[in-house]
Amino acid sequence: MIYLLSLRKYAAVFLKVFLAFAGALALYFVIFLLYLKFRGNSSILVEALRNYGTMLLYSIPFMVIVSGFLYFSFSSAPDRRFLIIMVPLVALFNTLLLFVFFFVNTDFADLVKPEAMFAYPELKEGYITPIGDYKIWLAPGYSNSVRKGILFYKNGYFLDSVRIQPSEINLTSPETIGNGGPERSWVSFSVPKKDQVVELPNTSVGSALLDIYIHYVKRLKTIFQTTFVTNGLAASILSMLLLAVGFFAIVAGAATWFNEKSIFLMTVCTLVVLSSVMFLAFPQFLSLIELIKFGIKNGFWKVFIPSLFVGGLAALIGLGLIELRQLTMKRGTGSARG
Amino acid sequence: MRHFTSFLANFLFLLLFVILISVFCHFRIDGQKGLWLLYSISQDLLLYLPLTAALGILWGLVVRDKSEAQLPVPVSVTTLFVILYILVMIASAFLFQELLIPKIYEQASYRDMLQDRKIEVKDKIKDTTGEKFKMSEFDKLPMMEARQNIAFMIGSSLVYFEKMYDGNGAYYIEGFRFIAYNTNQKLDYILTSRRAKWTEGEILTIDPVYTGYTSGNQISQVKTIQGIKKVPVSYSADAAFHLSSDHRVRHASLVRIFMHNDYIYGSNLNLYRIGNIVFNKIAYYIILIVLLVTASAVGMRWRNQRLVGKDFFPLVCFYVVTFLSMVLFCDILYSLANMVYGLVV
Numbered sequence: 001m002i003y004l005l006s007l008r009k010y011a012a013v014f015l016k017v018f019l020a021f022a023g024a025l026a027l028y029f030v031i032f033l034l035y036l037k038f039r040g041n042s043s044i045l046v047e048a049l050r051n052y053g054t055m056l057l058y059s060i061p062f063m064v065i066v067s068g069f070l071y072f073s074f075s076s077a078p079d080r081r082f083l084i085i086m087v088p089l090v091a092l093f094n095t096l097l098l099f100v101f102f103f104v105n106t107d108f109a110d111l112v113k114p115e116a117m118f119a120y121p122e123l124k125e126g127y128i129t130p131i132g133d134y135k136i137w138l139a140p141g142y143s144n145s146v147r148k149g150i151l152f153y154k155n156g157y158f159l160d161s162v163r164i165q166p167s168e169i170n171l172t173s174p175e176t177i178g179n180g181g182p183e184r185s186w187v188s189f190s191v192p193k194k195d196q197v198v199e200l201p202n203t204s205v206g207s208a209l210l211d212i213y214i215h216y217v218k219r220l221k222t223i224f225q226t227t228f229v230t231n232g233l234a235a236s237i238l239s240m241l242l243l244a245v246g247f248f249a250i251v252a253g254a255a256t257w258f259n260e261k262s263i264f265l266m267t268v269c270t271l272v273v274l275s276s277v278m279f280l281a282f283p284q285f286l287s288l289i290e291l292i293k294f295g296i297k298n299g300f301w302k303v304f305i306p307s308l309f310v311g312g313l314a315a316l317i318g319l320g321l322i323e324l325r326q327l328t329m330k331r332g333t334g335s336a337r338g
Numbered sequence: 339m340r341h342f343t344s345f346l347a348n349f350l351f352l353l354l355f356v357i358l359i360s361v362f363c364h365f366r367i368d369g370q371k372g373l374w375l376l377y378s379i380s381q382d383l384l385l386y387l388p389l390t391a392a393l394g395i396l397w398g399l400v401v402r403d404k405s406e407a408q409l410p411v412p413v414s415v416t417t418l419f420v421i422l423y424i425l426v427m428i429a430s431a432f433l434f435q436e437l438l439i440p441k442i443y444e445q446a447s448y449r450d451m452l453q454d455r456k457i458e459v460k461d462k463i464k465d466t467t468g469e470k471f472k473m474s475e476f477d478k479l480p481m482m483e484a485r486q487n488i489a490f491m492i493g494s495s496l497v498y499f500e501k502m503y504d505g506n507g508a509y510y511i512e513g514f515r516f517i518a519y520n521t522n523q524k525l526d527y528i529l530t531s532r533r534a535k536w537t538e539g540e541i542l543t544i545d546p547v548y549t550g551y552t553s554g555n556q557i558s559q560v561k562t563i564q565g566i567k568k569v570p571v572s573y574s575a576d577a578a579f580h581l582s583s584d585h586r587v588r589h590a591s592l593v594r595i596f597m598h599n600d601y602i603y604g605s606n607l608n609l610y611r612i613g614n615i616v617f618n619k620i621a622y623y624i625i626l627i628v629l630l631v632t633a634s635a636v637g638m639r640w641r642n643q644r645l646v647g648k649d650f651f652p653l654v655c656f657y658v659v660t661f662l663s664m665v666l667f668c669d670i671l672y673s674l675a676n677m678v679y680g681l682v683v
Binding site: 023037141155198200 | 385386389400486487489490491496498500513515517523525528530531532547548549555557560582583584585605606607608610611614615618621622636640643644649651652653655656658659660662663665666668669670672673674675676677679680681683
């Protein structure tokens, strides 16, 4: 029972991590929505939400690693027996989540900046609207007046027809107002109705990080697919579970070394750094399996055997870390670091 | 005081870092010199100010000083310094954004213009003649900062300048047009002249051509008025010069906008571009305040974390992770502001 309650606690930690990720990856959503609008797509909100959701699913590996670290460091007693039972339970939970990641087949789009962000300024009656170098004044009630307005462009021009189109404005003028007063002359203009939106610049570090992250998770996804997908469902579930047990044993082992509540904020930051390291080590883990796979001919064993051995090795490393921590805890007095 | 100095020390350290990177990028890579270099650096400083200020206060609060163990500072004093620090940061951002950067930009572009025309200005141009001016004053126009295509309304009449020159006191105008409408929206008369001077609330037009209309359509008389004809203007010339909503406008100081609200309401000029710039500025201040308040709230919640010699690794991780998450937060807010404006235009 206590294990189930602890698992529920883990789920709570995972939920918190999920929310934190949703917040941090809002950067993607926000930028993507803006880019979609300026690339002229329709139904941008649905499209952006779909991509954002897919991106969150793609982030599941990182999320489970972070929540594993946070859970094993703070929420559990550093008791060996407890940890040895909890690690497979947490691994099972995470394997289920990883399966969601594994079976999502939709992709999400990269951030491609549109060439420029243009707005289409509106002409207001009775107002002077500057568009580029042109300044156009529409007379109040211009549609039924003789002089429909005035264009200022190095000179003044009375306008007798104003045709507002989606991307340009066509104007014709029968009369120019020069330095020496008005004089008759026919001129026509087509003014591009476009004006660049002034953007608030950003630090560009955030979007660079986001780019790196996007490429990494996409690569991770293909690595996952090539490692597990070829060998049937049962074999892949079982081998993923075996691998997860080993992986999270290391996570648990490393996390028990960092559980000082007196420097809570710093410990959390340390755990985040450690989880990024473990996240970056994911392909290394999988590549070991992939390599051993090459020589094995039998379908089921092809992925099961490598996972068993790699997972076993990882689990032993994790157990060693936990054991070492127990020993130092017993010897050290006061300071937990020994 | 100890906390305040540690906030400032962190802040200045980060600022130095930003300056170094900025100098490297703009001097070594882009090859900018003189005032333009200063302009780019101050823009970078402004852009990174929310980040550096927030990190300064967060690091200052969380990492415990060595003397804290002997002489603990009461919470109320720390809170006071946090508030003081936030106010100082907002004030310096305001100074930078509203006064310093527009000034540097104007100076730099003015010098560029002089260099292009190969003119050397020995003493500063200053208009003292007011209404009694000589035509020789117009010889100095190439030395003055100029704007093109300026149009605005006075009541229901339109005023247009082909070019307007800042004579530091008075403003000089080339290509003056005044198109007067009567209260029934019928064309009344048109006044045009090659040159004019705007001083003390009046535009003095030189030898203007007067074209009168009857019933808004028919020209009734055309005559050249010899000498000077005065056109009274209620706005200040500074507003017309700086708030022209040109597509080249880069900066619009909030101070100037506060001073010239009569122009904004009365000129009937569609100032959407300046509106865009002002939106960005206000969004920037909101972002600055949000970041500072978030950082100080987090810092106060976990303030004075014990730091023993062995905690070196957690400390480094703390610096790295808080830096990255602050950058991310800052970028999210900047992009959010862009998105909000981008979606509604």
